[in-house]
Amino acid sequence: MSRTEIATFHHTAFSDIAALTREKEAQGLTVSVAFPTLNEQSTIGAEIRAVKEGLQTRYGLVDEIAVIDGGSSDRTALEAERAGADVYLAEDCLPHLGRMPGKGDNLWKSLFLLKGDLIVWVDADIKNIHPKFVYGLVGPLLYYPEIQFVKAFYDRPLFRPGEEDEHGGGRVTEILVRPLFSAFFPDLATLYQPCSGECAGRRDLLESLPFPTGYGIETGMLIDISSRLGSDVIAQVNLDKRIHRNQSTTALGKMGFEIIHAFFSRLESLEIAKFDGDLSADYYKLICDPALYRLENTPVQLRERPPMLSIPEYRQSRGIAG
Numbered sequence: 618m619s620r621t622e623i624a625t626f627h628h629t630a631f632s633d634i635a636a637l638t639r640e641k642e643a644q645g646l647t648v649s650v651a652f653p654t655l656n657e658q659s660t661i662g663a664e665i666r667a668v669k670e671g672l673q674t675r676y677g678l679v680d681e682i683a684v685i686d687g688g689s690s691d692r693t694a695l696e697a698e699r700a701g702a703d704v705y706l707a708e709d710c711l712p713h714l715g716r717m718p719g720k721g722d723n724l725w726k727s728l729f730l731l732k733g734d735l736i737v738w739v740d741a742d743i744k745n746i747h748p749k750f751v752y753g754l755v756g757p758l759l760y761y762p763e764i765q766f767v768k769a770f771y772d773r774p775l776f777r778p779g780e781e782d783e784h785g786g787g788r789v790t791e792i793l794v795r796p797l798f799s800a801f802f803p804d805l806a807t808l809y810q811p812c813s814g815e816c817a818g819r820r821d822l823l824e825s826l827p828f829p830t831g832y833g834i835e836t837g838m839l840i841d842i843s844s845r846l847g848s849d850v851i852a853q854v855n856l857d858k859r860i861h862r863n864q865s866t867t868a869l870g871k872m873g874f875e876i877i878h879a880f881f882s883r884l885e886s887l888e889i890a891k892f893d894g895d896l897s898a899d900y901y902k903l904i905c906d907p908a909l910y911r912l913e914n915t916p917v918q919l920r921e922r923p924p925m926l927s928i929p930e931y932r933q934s935r936g937i938a939g
Contacts (some may be wrong), residue, residue: 621804624757624764624852628749631756631854634671638678640759649681649733650751652702653723657741658692664739664746665700671748678752681733684741685710685723693741705730711930719918720814721834728824728925729934735759736823740814744860753854754817765822765850766842768808769815771859793873794836797880801889804848805839812836812876815856822846824925831918832872833879840883867902871915874900878919 631637641648650668654661665682673679684697684704697704708716710726724738735758737751754767790812798806805811812835822842829837842851877896884890898919901912925931932939 621807621848623804623807623848624761625855626753626757626852627855628753628756628857631752631760632749634676634678634748634752637752637756637759638676641678641755644759646735646759647680647733648678648735648737648755649683649727649731650679650737650739651682651724651727651731652684652697652739652741653687653720653727654684654689654693654697654741655687655720656689656691656693658689658696660744660746661693661741662696662700664741664743665697665702667746667748668739668751669701672751678755679737681731683727683731685727685730687718687720687723711928714922714928717830717918717920717922719831719834721828721832721837721918722830722922724834725828725830725922725925728820729928729931734820735817736820737817738815745858749856750815753856754815757852757854758817758819761852763850764852765846766818766838766852767816768811768839768851768853769813769856769859770809770853771813771856773810773859789869789873789876794876801884802840802843805843807848808839808851808853810853811839813859815859822850824931827924828922829875829879830920830922831875831879833875833919836876837879837883837921840880840887844883844887867904870902871900871917875917875919879921882921 652661652664668679668682673682682702684702685707686694686704687707694704707723707726710729735755737754739750754769757764757767790810794811795806798811826838826841828834881896885892900915900917902915904911904913
């Protein structure tokens with residue numbers, strides 16, 4: 618099977634913010650930035666201020682900054698409001714459609730809540746935040762009309778007690794997602810970090826996609842976009858380095874389980890593979906210490922939302938007929 622390289626840029630190619638703003642205005646577009654959050658009080662304020670001061674107040678590149686909160690029990694919402702973002706509680710958005718807590722659901726609901734033509738999603742745990750996490754992703758969408766979706770990549774240091782690995786992040790990608798992509802979707806295997814949380818896309822594309830509501834969102838979205846439009850509508854941008862909170866191995870196991878479900882469901886819908894019966898929805902993580910080993914059934918989020926364009930309230934709010 619032949620492989621197409623994903624278009625790749627460095628964020629410095631888009632560092633002239635004034636020029637980006639002029640291009641945005643010339644095209645009559647608006648830009649919304651959303652942070653999906655769950656207990657990120659230590660970092661969310663600085664992230665919002667970096668985007669607001671560096672890109673909204675000074676230049677006008679960003680038109681809207683919002684936090685979509687999954688029900689934080691800490692001061693995330695308060696810190697976000699103080700920093701100047703619009704704050705929404707995910708469970709209050711379209712409540713009649715039921716609650717499906719998860720990162721993917723926060724992103725799906727952001728399409729309903731945000732106004733922009735270009736949507737930028739930035740994870741809320743970044744410790745070295747910089748405006749490049751936004752303008753680096755917006756740039757390709759403004760300058761290359763054929764590009765519909767942009768992913769970030771970067772060095773991801775891995776910090777563990779007594780140990781630091783400069784390039785050790787992205788463990789789920791290297792042991793699970795890249796091997797799967799290499800076997801079934803080789804074009805997508807050329808993405809350096811397909812599971813990166815920072816990405817941007819055109820609304821008219823995003824509103825047409827189904828959304829896995831858990832951690833399968835990045836993988837499912839990439840497969841859906843490439844299978845419909847081809848991988849040449851996807852680009853990736855080098856943001857140099859991202860320092861964030863590293864998750865435990867057991868947490869990554871749950872993430873991998875949700876990714877597998879999103880991946881295999883698309884293999885079947887695309888008629889690449891056929892499975893006899895449904896995949897198991899039970900995930901057991903290993904709990905261990907020197908005196909104990911046991912398996913614990915762990916809640917996972919495997920459900921998906923339909924394309925936002927199919928939601929009547931969304932079509933009404935956007936003035937879309939039919």
